[in-house]
Amino acid sequence: MDDATSEVLRLRECVDALRTKNSELERTAAEMHAAVERHENILDSITDRVYAFDKDWRFTLFNKPAARQVRELGKDPAALIGRIMWDEFPGAPIEEVFRAAMRDRSPVAHEHYYAPLNEWVENRIFPSSDGGVIVLQSYVTRRKRIEAYFTEGQKLSRTGSWAWTVATGELFWSDEHFRIFGLDPQAERPSYPAVLQWVHPDDRSALQMAFEHAVRTKGEYDTECRIVRPDGEVRYLRSLARPFVNGGGQLIEYVGSVIDITERKRAEEELHTAQAELARIMRATALGELTASIAHEVNQPLTAVVTNAHALLRWLDLDPADLYESRAATERIIRDANRASAVIARIRAFVKRGDDRKTRMQVKDALREVAGLVRHEALAQGVIFRLELGAALPLVLADRIELQQVVLNLVLNAIDAMRAAPDDARVLTVSAEKYGVDAVLVTVSDTGVGLDPRQRDRVFDAFFTTKPAGMGMGLAIARSIVEGHGGRLWVAPNDDRGETFQFTLPIAAPAS
């Protein structure tokens, strides 16, 4: 082999080596290109906007969503690379936060409203290895809106939220929850023992029992209680909660709401007061209709008293005085005066404003007392009044005056209904009997003109009346009283003529 030949061979080797190197380089370049493309694709597939800045706030990179945003702001993304952020977007409200992140080399998250885009944005700023920062920006307008709705909703509905982690006993409260309790969200850390302290002493043990029972049974709970705020104001709350249990059946957390129902409670109380007052007026009105009969009820014993007194004087004036007759007359005076007084006491009790006073009582006693009030009225209207009390009945838990009011109302309506009936067919029957296993049934039946079916559907409506001067409240009140006692009141036509009103009252639990 000569030199030339060996030179050729060497060159050939060099060429081969260079070829090999070249193809390697080409392969590497292609791989690199692919990698860049892959990274760009990844960047572009991020829906958030990604911006990168070098340490001098020069734009070095942005993804497609970011480019779109830049165009929306009226700039060319390609021309922006290498430009300084603060020159392009002077006076941006985020400058200080961004600069701090760059300076401190620590990640920062920040939300703000960006007017040019009419969006709420959240920027998460991360320091990058080249000494610059990368900014990930998302639009949070929707989330912000939901948060605002939630906060507003909580405020408007006076509903606070809480969550209680079972394992740690940690308690989270929403701002509205703090507000309901009259507490400062910054200053107070809620805890279960603290909550119990704010609860009204009278409601504390009931709430504690309800909550601890729910935790024991991993059940939901729904209870009402009062709290005393730091300023001493008492609020009524309804508290509801649901348990969250993991796959293994272990109780993880309770999530609940407290609703400030003070206004509703007050409205209920006012309604109750108004109803009681209306009921009292209706009683007085009913008694007004009975004035003549009541006058009779009082006048009869008074007549007897006056006449006995006259007789007494005459027995004493005899010579000799008849002491036997005098004594008898005196005893009758005492008896009859007491009778008159009892009638008046009964009427006064009936007109007096009634507080809710339910006692265990015999329905029959109330029926007898009403009978005493209306007997003469029935007589005056030519109505035969039958009181059928039958066998012994169990006691009911009832407000005597209210019960009498219901019966009186039904009885007066019945007498009214019979005004137009023939003289010989006016029969009013009031009876009481056992109803099923747990109730007493009171029946008031007349032989009057009856109701037409459309009226029957509406008789219990407020302000519905078939009487020219009626208020239309009697039966509405009667029904609310009966329902307030846990009973029902209804009406049905009789087979032959007239209507039958019936109501039930639950039997009182045995005295403990």
Place this chain on the structure above:
Amino acid sequence: MRPPAATVFVVDDDESVREALSSLMRSVGLRVKTFSCGAEFTRYEREDVPACLVLDVRLPGVSGLELQRQLTEAGTDIPIIFVTAHGDIPMSVRAMKAGAMEFLSKPFRDQDLLDAIEKALEHDECARIAHAQAAGLRARYETLTLREREAMACVVRGRLNKQTADELGITEITVKVHRRHIMAKMQAKSVADLVRMAEKLG
């Protein structure tokens, strides 16, 4: 002046009032009998003595005013004193028109009631005497023969014996005999007396 066996009847549905009225009346020596309703009173067989009725207007079943009407229809003219706890004017007018003696509101003054009772019993006594007199007169008239009754009718019309004889187609002598018999049987003291009797007989 009160007849010894006079009786006051009381109808009132209230026992206290019945007892009190009974005591008051007994204290002044009146006989009294009480009833709780109208039916009880109408069923009761009364003695034939002067009486009056103290009656409550408002009664169960038959009312006081209704009882008054029933009694009038049955020809029982016992004087009635109404008492009521709530008498209105129309009601009292109705009662008085139907012949009630008095209408008192409860409670009443004892003297008012006792005066009314006194008056009612006197009224009943007089009515009884008048009734008895009328019954006697009627009985005497029944003893006259048909001819004598015809003759009496002429005499009380003021006919002379001759006119009567012509009218009846009998002699004057016979007319005179009839007149003597008529005056004796009717116990008339004079023709004027006979005329008064005829008026009463109607």
